[in-house]
Amino acid sequence: MILSDLEPPQPNQLTSAQESSICVVHLDHIRSETKYFKTLKSWSRELSIRVRVISAGIHFIYVILAGCSDNLHELLRRWRTSLIDVDTSGRPCKERLMSILCHLRMDDNQLSDRFNRKSITNLRQSLCSIVGVSGIELVHCGLKDIASHFIKDGLTDMFEQRSMSDKRKRLDADRDLWTVALEERDRNTEDREKSQALQGVVDGDTTLFFVGSQNAGKTTLILQFLEREEPSKPTTGLDYTYGRKSKGAKMEKDVTHMWELGGGTSLSKLIEIPITAASIDNLSVILVLDLSKPEELWITLEVALKQVTQCVNQVVSELKSSHPQLAQKLKQRRWKKFGEDHPDKDLLDPLPVPLLIVGTKYDIFQDFDSEKKKMVCKTLRFVSHINGASLQFYSSKSDALVNKVRQLLSHLAHGAAASHTMSMDYTKPLTVPAGSDALGQIGVPSLSSGELGKINARVPLELWKQAYGGFFPQVSVKSDKFEDPCKDPKYVEPAVDSMRAQKEEDLERYRKEREKKARDLARQQGQMVSSKT
Numbered sequence: 041m042i043l044s045d046l047e048p049p050q051p052n053q054l055t056s057a058q059e060s061s062i063c064v065v066h067l068d069h070i071r072s073e074t075k076y077f078k079t080l081k082s083w084s085r086e087l088s089i090r091v092r093v094i095s096a097g098i099h100f101i102y103v104i105l106a107g108c109s110d111n112l113h114e115l116l117r118r119w120r121t122s123l124i125d126v127d128t129s130g131r132p133c134k135e136r137l138m139s140i141l142c143h144l145r146m147d148d149n150q151l152s153d154r155f156n157r158k159s160i161t162n163l164r165q166s167l168c169s170i171v172g173v174s175g176i177e178l179v180h181c182g183l184k185d186i187a188s189h190f191i192k193d194g195l196t197d198m199f200e201q202r203s204m205s206d207k208r209k210r211l212d213a214d215r216d217l218w219t220v221a222l223e224e225r226d227r228n229t230e231d232r233e234k235s236q237a238l239q240g241v242v243d244g245d246t247t248l249f250f251v252g253s254q255n256a257g258k259t260t261l262i263l264q265f266l267e268r269e270e271p272s273k274p275t276t277g278l279d280y281t282y283g284r285k286s287k288g289a290k291m292e293k294d295v296t297h298m299w300e301l302g303g304g305t306s307l308s309k310l311i312e313i314p315i316t317a318a319s320i321d322n323l324s325v326i327l328v329l330d331l332s333k334p335e336e337l338w339i340t341l342e343v344a345l346k347q348v349t350q351c352v353n354q355v356v357s358e359l360k361s362s363h364p365q366l367a368q369k370l371k372q373r374r375w376k377k378f379g380e381d382h383p384d385k386d387l388l389d390p391l392p393v394p395l396l397i398v399g400t401k402y403d404i405f406q407d408f409d410s411e412k413k414k415m416v417c418k419t420l421r422f423v424s425h426i427n428g429a430s431l432q433f434y435s436s437k438s439d440a441l442v443n444k445v446r447q448l449l450s451h452l453a454h455g456a457a458a459s460h461t462m463s464m465d466y467t468k469p470l471t472v473p474a475g476s477d478a479l480g481q482i483g484v485p486s487l488s489s490g491e492l493g494k495i496n497a498r499v500p501l502e503l504w505k506q507a508y509g510g511f512f513p514q515v516s517v518k519s520d521k522f523e524d525p526c527k528d529p530k531y532v533e534p535a536v537d538s539m540r541a542q543k544e545e546d547l548e549r550y551r552k553e554r555e556k557k558a559r560d561l562a563r564q565q566g567q568m569v570s571s572k573t
Contacts, residue, residue, distance in 0.1 A: 060106070060107065060108060060109065061106070061107070061108075061109040061112050061143060061144060062104065062105065062106045062143075062144045063104075063105045063106075063112055063116070063140060063142070063143045063144075064102060064103070064104050064105075064140070064141045064142050064143075065102070065103045065104075065105065065116075065119075065138055065139070065140055065141065066101070066102055066103075066138070066139045066140075066141055067101040067102075067103065067135070067137065067138055068101075068137035068138075069101070069137070070101060070125060071125055071126050071127070071128075072125055072126045075124070075125065075126065076124055076125050077093075079122070079124050080103075080119075080124070083115050083118055083119075084105075084115070087107065087108075087111035087112075087114060087115050088107055088108065088111060089105055089106070089107035089108075089111055089112060089115050090105070090106040090107055091103060091104070091105055092104045102141075116140075119135055119138065120134065120135060120138065121134065122134065245294075245295045245296070245297060245319075245322065246294070246295075246296045246297070246322040246323075246324070246452070246453050246454070247296070247297045247298075247299070247314060247319040247322060247323045247324070248296060248297070248298045248299070248324050248326060248449065248452060248453055249298075249299045249301070249311075249314045249315065249323065249324070249325050249326065249348075250262065250298065250299065250300040250301065250326045250328060251300075251301045251311070251325065251326070251327060251328070251344050251347075251348065252304075252326075252327050252328030252329055252330075252340060252344055252398075253304060253328060253329050253330040253333070253336065253337075253340045253400075254302070254303060254304035254330075255274070255330070256328045256329060256330040256400045256401070257272075257328065257330075257400040257401065257434075257436060258275065258300050258302075258326075258328045259272040259273065259274075259275055259279075259300060260272045260436050261326075261328065261398065261400070261434070261436075261445065262281065262298055262300060264436065264442055264445075264446065265283070265445070265446050265449045265450075266281070266283050274302065275300050275301075275302030275303075276302055276303075277301075277302060277303070277307060277310065278299060278300070278301055278302070278307070278310040278313060278314075279299070279300045279302060280297070280298070280299055280300075281298050281300075282295060282296060282297050282298060283295075283296045283298065283453065284296070285453075285454050294453070294454045294455075296453040296454070297314075297319070299313070299314035304340060308343075308347045311347055311348060311351045312351055315348070315351045315352060315355060316355065317355055317358065317359055317362070317363070320352065320355050320356070320359075320370070320392075320393060321366060321369070321370070323393045323394075324393060324394040324395070324396065324452040324453075325348055325352075325391070325393060325394070325395050325396070326396045326398060326449070326452075327341070327344055327345065327348075327395065327396070327397045327398070327429070328398050328400055329341060329397065329398070329399050329400065329420075330400055330401055331399045331400060331401050331402060331404070331405035331416065331433070332401040332404040332405055334408075334412065334415075334416050334512045335512050335513065335514060335515050336514065336515060337416070337512070338419075338505065338508050338509065338512070338514055339514050339515075339516065341420075341423060342505070345423075345427065348391070349391060352391060352392055352393055353392075356370055356371075356392055370392040370393070371392065373392065374390045374391065374392045374428060375390065377390070377428060377474045377475035378390070378428070378475045379475070382475070382478075383478060383479075383480070384425070384426075384478055384479050387426065387479065387500065388425070388426050388427075388428065389426060389427065389428075390426075390427060390428025390429075390474075391427055391428055391429070394430075394452055394474070395427060395428060395429035395430070395474075396429060396430045396431075396432065396448060396449075396452065397420065397423070397424050397429045397430070397431050397432070398432050398433075398434050398445060399416075399420060399431070399432070399433045399434065399470070400434050400435070400436075401435060402433045402434060402435040402438070402441065402469055403435040403437050403438065405433075406469075410467075411486070412511075412512075413466050413467070414466045414486070415485070415486060415507075415508065415511050415512070416512075417466035417470055418466070418482055418483065418485065418486075419485070419504055419507075419508045420470070421464070421470070421472060421477055421482050422479070422482050422500070422504050423501075423504070424472060424474075424477070425472075425477045425478070425479065425482065426500070426501065428474055428475070429474055430448065430472065430473050430474040431470055431471070431472040432444060432445055432448055432469075432470065432471055432472075433469035433470045433471070434469075435469075438469075441469055444459065444471060447459050458473070459471075459473070460473065462476055464477070464481065479500075484503075485503065485504055485507035485508070486507070486511075
């Protein structure tokens, strides 16, 4: 693409203060191409600067400038300080993501003092790997000076790595730069898919996955964390929302993706959606348990932990072959919270990602019998400890507990400072950070002499399961049948609903006709059999 075909001044016509230069600029993106290129073309004509654009996608935009050095500096100054583009809201904005790859003087065999040989090498590698541009093609584009630098500095090794067939293709006069770019894109499809698989990791977005007891208050928890004052509604299936928080003086925003699995543990297959290779490096799991229903607590806790652990371990196993460094990082991180000298290390099996267990409805739980509270608290401490999880009790009616949970979620989502306060007294809301507890402090489950004779557990987890089940006989968790979303008033669409009703009537009419034909056929066959006899 040529914005201005003006030839730069010849070197012999320039004074020392007016030497001619070439500058290559990389742009991250352009939202309003019409406004952007119109402004750039106007400046290039006014300042006698020759401008060419090479583009191979949204984030691969290169602008090559040639002309008088003073005029070139003036154009770059305007470029950085003027409202040349628009932001996501459509408001005029400055170019803040422009980077200068190299700056060359046309009348000197050496590169500019401001830029070294590595800069032009990086430019060559960027253009060749992304766009498929060789020295020959740069000459074809009219960029003879840059091509001469490529050849003059002996930076043509990379071009020789291409096969002879590729060279013959590039020399084909019928193929333009866009064809070359498309072919290069097709050749690198596999590598690009791998990089896209970890795009969430590269971008630094965090993911919070909420799972646990049905009607335990997961949606309320999310709304309070996001400081949204709106009534919570039962979650159908897997729900998604996000939150953003400004950071630093540049007003950049941290983005947190929040997934909530409704229906208790009945929709376990949906866990694979939020737990992926793209999210696992910045993933945190929040297991929400209803303290007011201890007779369902262990089943929900056991099933949810098993499902999450299996999914996480499967992703980590796949990363060992595709991204071994990330897999090793996750393996090391799982033990970081405990340290090398923790006395319980041989008995622990922490999750590779941060895990937070939240016990909700503490306002109801606090009125339970003392022994019941003690059993629930010790059991949750034990399970949290062996899985490397933090434990926090919560009530939406207590501002203090809401603030504690919000601080924990901010730490997981935005890297805010973590709270070091602890509370292990079962008569008060529990606050136990990951790695701060110990089996010696938790103790053993309370068992009567009669129950002790029935225990046949071989591992500590099985011991706690049988002890808790003896104290609170567990009942199977029955998930509520979700109402048909098509009949939900908030999803009403008259045109679609009327067409659906018509189709349902047609289907019912067809079903009745088929049943009538089946009955008539059966009657006829019966009459034929009776007449033969």
